[in-house]
Amino acid sequence: MKLNLALAGFGNVARRFVRLLREREAELAALGLEPVIVGIATKRHGALFSSRGIDAVEQAARLERIPSTGSGQASAGVRIEDGVGVPVRDVLALISKTADLWEPAVLVETTVLDITAGEPAITHVRAALTSGLHVVTANKGPAAFAARALQRIAADRGVSFRFEGAVMDGIPVFNLVRETLPAVRVLGFEGVLNTTTNQMLVAIERGENAAAALARMQAEGIAEADPSLDLEGWDAAAKTAALANVLFDTPGPGITPHDVDREGLGANIDARVREAASRGARLKLMARAWIDGGRARAEVKLREVHPSGPFGALDGPANAIRIDTDLAGPIVITQLEGSLTATAYALVSDLVGIARRLQAHG
């Protein structure tokens, strides 16, 4: 089935995504998905819309040839603008134009996120769902702050809101529970959800100090220029809130990252790692959530774990979650190596899910 796609954000993930659609065109067609990219809103190069479809792979290549100065000469068909993020007005205009086509359409949301507020992704997602577009996103903000409110809008409009790429960098967690564990109750979960802090903790164990490890990881492009959202536990807290909001059957609007009892690596992290090692343990930034009196409780805390357990064994850019279920027992799913392709693939898998649902229910 033909699905119109509007891309809000056209950075690394979105560009890998459009190339993946091209690379797997035949397989996706066999699964019933024929995507047509009708619009792209970029951070620095304006927005494009064409009801007949845009060659997004060509646009990606074109943007990669433009020096990334924040402004510059417009290539044919590409309007250029400054801005710290994709302009919200461009995204809203794109949603509106896409909705006006009156065909099944999906907003593919990959803009830069303010993880402490969930914006502007929440605004984009809400506008799209309200306009009758399905949404797939790699952003954790909407699910962390407003999963249930947004799911309700989606249900009312008969559209889907999916975000498999938001939490585990592309390996299935939400789809695992929804598609493969029907009628199961999730009782709680625990995991290592942030790879940057995990890599730093491993580096400290191996003899680097935290400052040196951070500087090296920044130089290698593994850590952000502003690493505070990872190091202070905000990223893990947002993922924890998203998981609790979706996996728990608690009543109410759900929690936000601000409700997560959150700890970061802290100033004395070198000493804490050494202390743990002296006890034969490894220090990990553990995310955990459980149901207490019908309400979700969640925390992100440094904890000492045994080196040969499912979390103690995690080295490098790996993450893992143990989901405790009533019928299928505890299940651990581990991602050994995250990648740009895996995150982009999560968007593709969500699109296929939407196409399958549309084919099933008309």
Next chain:
Amino acid sequence: MKLNLALAGFGNVARRFVRLLREREAELAALGLEPVIVGIATKRHGALFSSRGIDAVEQAARLERIPSTGSGQASAGVRIEDGVGVPVRDVLALISKTADLWEPAVLVETTVLDITAGEPAITHVRAALTSGLHVVTANKGPAAFAARALQRIAADRGVSFRFEGAVMDGIPVFNLVRETLPAVRVLGFEGVLNTTTNQMLVAIERGENAAAALARMQAEGIAEADPSLDLEGWDAAAKTAALANVLFDTPGPGITPHDVDREGLGANIDARVREAASRGARLKLMARAWIDGGRARAEVKLREVHPSGPFGALDGPANAIRIDTDLAGPIVITQLEGSLTATAYALVSDLVGIARRLQAHG
């Protein structure tokens, strides 16, 4: 939707299954599944059929009150017979009667398996599919020996053949790949698939010798009276063949457990475990499969692994598999504690999958 169920085999798994259907009646109805058990073929107590439905929970309780002598007095409605397994003629009669109802129906296959031949489960599954019944089974034989041939019959008849409980004791592997990883190619996999041998290897590491560990595990009901199928690697080989037949997109009829390069624990297992430990490693019975020149290759071999890897960390009745994919990277899924409920639940999850497919496609 109403689904008629015919049960071939009514042992522990099937009895837990019918109780689970009762316990989750409301949740399953919300998912569109309204099961009606129309027939039961047992090993020692004959077969029952009623087009209006059988109270299988009551039948389970009734059988549990009969001393398990292999023969005895018939309770009302229960015909009693001797036999080493469920009589094939009873199963075939049950399939025939169920098919004659001309309503959507499923054979739930849980008979005792000859793992070196895959029978009688293959005969049961083939007869059911040919008669237009869907099939769910916890038996690994049909998928290990004849997955592709049986899937072809199912496709021709427009029915489903599912076996989530056959390999990982209930945690999703086949459904994980089918439902959550569309358009992904599985390149290979590796794992610990047999819990009995894993528990023995851990016991030997802890100071028991193999003979004592086996005797203890048999006394505790963890190991079979005839443990050879586990210890010689047949169980792991059957699971490996089933996984390769389903997950690989190689051409042809697939492999059987006899094509798996198979090693068991062997007579010198105590010494081998100690040697591994002296090198800081753990000995594990590793199942592995890969694609070589367009053909599936598979092995089950004792291998030394690092204690803090995804397989080295497995203690006790755990199993785990790493699935190597082209787009989503390597994904590890681990079951920390198998249980009767988890295996019975796998049958339920497969039933829900069938109901969803029927609702979608009419």
